[in-house]
Amino acid sequence: MANRIAFDKTILRGVKEKVQRGLLPQWAFTDEDIYRAEVANIFSKTWNFLGHESEIEKPGDYVTRWIVHDPVLLLRDENGQIQAYLNSCTHRGTKLCTADFGQKKTFTCPYHGWTFNLAGDLIGIVAGNRVYGEEMDRTQWSLRKIPKVSSYCGMIFGSLDEHAEPLEDFLGDMKWYFDIMLGRSDAGMEVRGVPQKWIINTNWKISADNFGGDPYHTAMSHRSTVELGISPKDPMYASYGHQVVLDNGHGINMCTAAKDRADVPPYQGLPPEMWPMFKRNLSAEQLDVFEKTMIMVGNCFPNLSFVSPMHGTGGPDEPLTSFVNFRVWRPVGPTKIEVTSWFMVDKEAPESFKQASYLSYIGSFGPAGTLEQDDAEIWTRVAETTHGTMAQDKDVHYNNALNYLMGLDRVEPDLTWPGPGTAYPTCYLDAISRAFYEHWVDSLLQDADVPTGVL
Amino acid sequence: MLSGRHIACVLRTLGGFSVTRCRCSNRRPISRFREGDKMMTYEEICRFLYTEAALLDRREFEEWLELLDDNLSYRMPVRVTRDFGESNDIVDDMTFFDENKRSLTTRVERFRTTSAWAENPHTRTRHFVSNVLVEVNASEDEAQVHSNFLILRSIRDRPEVEQMFGERVDVIRRVDNRLKLVSRTIYPDQTVLSMLNLSIFI
Numbered sequence: 119m120a121n122r123i124a125f126d127k128t129i130l131r132g133v134k135e136k137v138q139r140g141l142l143p144q145w146a147f148t149d150e151d152i153y154r155a156e157v158a159n160i161f162s163k164t165w166n167f168l169g170h171e172s173e174i175e176k177p178g179d180y181v182t183r184w185i186v187h188d189p190v191l192l193l194r195d196e197n198g199q200i201q202a203y204l205n206s207c208t209h210r211g212t213k214l215c216t217a218d219f220g221q222k223k224t225f226t227c228p229y230h231g232w233t234f235n236l237a238g239d240l241i242g243i244v245a246g247n248r249v250y251g252e253e254m255d256r257t258q259w260s261l262r263k264i265p266k267v268s269s270y271c272g273m274i275f276g277s278l279d280e281h282a283e284p285l286e287d288f289l290g291d292m293k294w295y296f297d298i299m300l301g302r303s304d305a306g307m308e309v310r311g312v313p314q315k316w317i318i319n320t321n322w323k324i325s326a327d328n329f330g331g332d333p334y335h336t337a338m339s340h341r342s343t344v345e346l347g348i349s350p351k352d353p354m355y356a357s358y359g360h361q362v363v364l365d366n367g368h369g370i371n372m373c374t375a376a377k378d379r380a381d382v383p384p385y386q387g388l389p390p391e392m393w394p395m396f397k398r399n400l401s402a403e404q405l406d407v408f409e410k411t412m413i414m415v416g417n418c419f420p421n422l423s424f425v426s427p428m429h430g431t432g433g434p435d436e437p438l439t440s441f442v443n444f445r446v447w448r449p450v451g452p453t454k455i456e457v458t459s460w461f462m463v464d465k466e467a468p469e470s471f472k473q474a475s476y477l478s479y480i481g482s483f484g485p486a487g488t489l490e491q492d493d494a495e496i497w498t499r500v501a502e503t504t505h506g507t508m509a510q511d512k513d514v515h516y517n518n519a520l521n522y523l524m525g526l527d528r529v530e531p532d533l534t535w536p537g538p539g540t541a542y543p544t545c546y547l548d549a550i551s552r553a554f555y556e557h558w559v560d561s562l563l564q565d566a567d568v569p570t571g572v573l
Numbered sequence: 574m575l576s577g578r579h580i581a582c583v584l585r586t587l588g589g590f591s592v593t594r595c596r597c598s599n600r601r602p603i604s605r606f607r608e609g610d611k612m613m614t615y616e617e618i619c620r621f622l623y624t625e626a627a628l629l630d631r632r633e634f635e636e637w638l639e640l641l642d643d644n645l646s647y648r649m650p651v652r653v654t655r656d657f658g659e660s661n662d663i664v665d666d667m668t669f670f671d672e673n674k675r676s677l678t679t680r681v682e683r684f685r686t687t688s689a690w691a692e693n694p695h696t697r698t699r700h701f702v703s704n705v706l707v708e709v710n711a712s713e714d715e716a717q718v719h720s721n722f723l724i725l726r727s728i729r730d731r732p733e734v735e736q737m738f739g740e741r742v743d744v745i746r747r748v749d750n751r752l753k754l755v756s757r758t759i760y761p762d763q764t765v766l767s768m769l770n771l772s773i774f775i
Contacts, residue, residue, distance in 0.1 A: 215656075216654060216656075217653075217656040218653040218654045218655070218764065219655075220655060220656050310666055310667060311651060311664045311666030311667025312651055312653055312664045312666075312667055313667075314651060314667065314669060315765040315766065316766035316767075316768065316769070317766065317768075318769045338688070339690065341686070341688035342686040342689040345686035345687065345688060346682060346683055346686060461667065477671060480669070480670070481671075481672075481676060485770045486649075486669045486770070486772075488679075488680065491691035491771070491772040492688075492689065492690040492691050492770075494691070494770045495690050495691045495728075495769065495772075498769055
């Protein structure tokens with residue numbers, strides 16, 4: 119395809135070989151050619167998260183979102199079906215809808231007044247027949263649909279590739295874990311308010327890598343909460359449980375409490391009146407895993423990360439409350455991301471829990487959260503060091519590869535794990551990151567038979 | 574000395590005090606001044622706000638906490654872009670801050686640890702507080718105060734300036750002869766914050 123960008127195959131194959139040995143060239147984070155190749159070969163082909171069904175419950179409800187650089191108008195049509203269009207008038211390309219969300223039956227372009235309905239049909243042209251005549255076929259000028267839209271557990275994804283595999287195939291074994299996080303209660307989840315949005319000067323892979331496969335960072339990055347007595351002193355505290363490598367570059371860490379912490383309640387401290395719902399909606403294996411889990415954190419390839427921890431914010435004697443948070447690291451350049459972060463809670467949770475869960479999220483994540491504040495600062499430092507000659511050297515003359523060696527050829531999978539995927543019996547492991555980068559470089563290599571030199 | 578009463582009069586003479594609706598605070602009207610109302614002086618209120626800003630910029634957070642009432646509510650809802658005619662562009666259900674004095678104290682204590690990396694090395698801020706408007710039906714011991722804020726922030730050796738701006742709606746109360754901040758609602762003007770984090774107070 120003409121719009122695909124081919125990166126130098128030899129270099130990419132070298133990257134793949136390094137990743138398999140637990141090494142990642144530092145320039146992969148900021149190289150501009152890599153960035154363009156990612157936009158063309160990854161984000162334009164994969165499934166991208168757009169929003170949650172609870173954000174557009176009624177016909178006419180809409181939200182505006184992005185697939186990297188493509189503006190998306192996501193709405194529920196008159197038939198209750200979810201539709202996604204390129205948010206751009208078909209006449210001169212003006213951004214059609216500039217609001218973040220709302221309720222409408224039609225969208226009128228401010229440039230020349232072309233009007234579209236919820237089905238995307240062009241239903242109004244100012245001075246229509248007098249200026250265009252009979253030869254103008256309005257049906258040819260509907261809003262352009264995002265080629266594929268589908269949802270799972272209320273999570274709506276879109277793909278710019280009409281040949282994209284079905285969403286359920288793309289999610290693969292991640293569905294089993296999404297069921298635990300998002301499909302455990304009878305009515306599913308709801309988004310509270312609107313997502314928060316902010317900008318961080320970093321590369322999207324750094325944050326995806328951090329959420330996807332890096333519980334190891336918590337002991338140091340978030341040590342302030344240990345010093346305050348909010349988090350346990352044990353430097354291994356985020357290692358307990360399983361790191362699960364899933365297909366298609368996805369991964370999840372199912373963290374448990376240390377064996378000597380009997381005070382951790384089951385099901386992440388979710389209210390006991392909800393437990394019968396869990397039993398109704400989850401398999402025996404899912405229930406068994408969920409009961410023991412304290413933290414679920416991971417990444418759905420490429421840039422949809424999530425965290426569902428138990429956290430207290432007020433002080434060491436505050437009870438720990440769990441929450442569910444999803445976020446998209448939308449690249450807006452090689453070293454700039456726009457974070458969109460949704461707080462979700464079970465629709466049928468007691469109101470008191472919903473409120474406590476929201477406060478737990480606000481206090482620990484989001485740009486003001488005591489945990490997230492430090493992540494963002496550190497991610498900018500990773501990007502900052504990556505522009506120089508040594509870091510950018512493609513021949514690796516300076517041996518500029520970064521260390522993803524943790525557990526390589528040393529930690530063996532736990533074959534007794536009841537869930538799908540390759541589960542390792544510790545979360546201090548770079549297995550997910552290695553699989554993420556291998557899938558990433560494979561995606562860039564997919565068009566390897568396209569002649570090089572396009573850049 | 575410019576009293577609260579005086580500033581209200583000044584505002585009234587400037588175009589008949591036509592600011593009857595506040596752009597950001599859920600369209601809460603700014604009520605008209607009534608003769609005979611007693612209130613904190615305008616100077617007292619401004620001195621309180623400027624002192625607070627100075628304490629934050631000097632990182633004297635413990636002293637800042639002393640300005641906060643024990644029952645403080647400190648919130649920053651999310652700003653959104655709405656279509657013309659859909660008036661409320663503040664989503665109160667989701668916030669960036671939803672704090673009380675206890676949680677703010679924990680945040681300050683966190684800055685005193687050795688590993689609060691967002692502020693280690695600490696970032697440098699200047700809080701600019703202006704356009705102080707006193708809600709004129711306030712009593713002698715309580716005032717609702719609107720102000721604009723602009724925060725400029727410098728991080729490490731980065732030459733770029735991070736900034737934030739918007740409006741605050743405060744309730745300031747005289748408690749035991751000292752002014753205390755009882756509630757603050759912060760309305761940012763950006764829908765996408767251009768700051769990497771909010772390890773600062775506003």
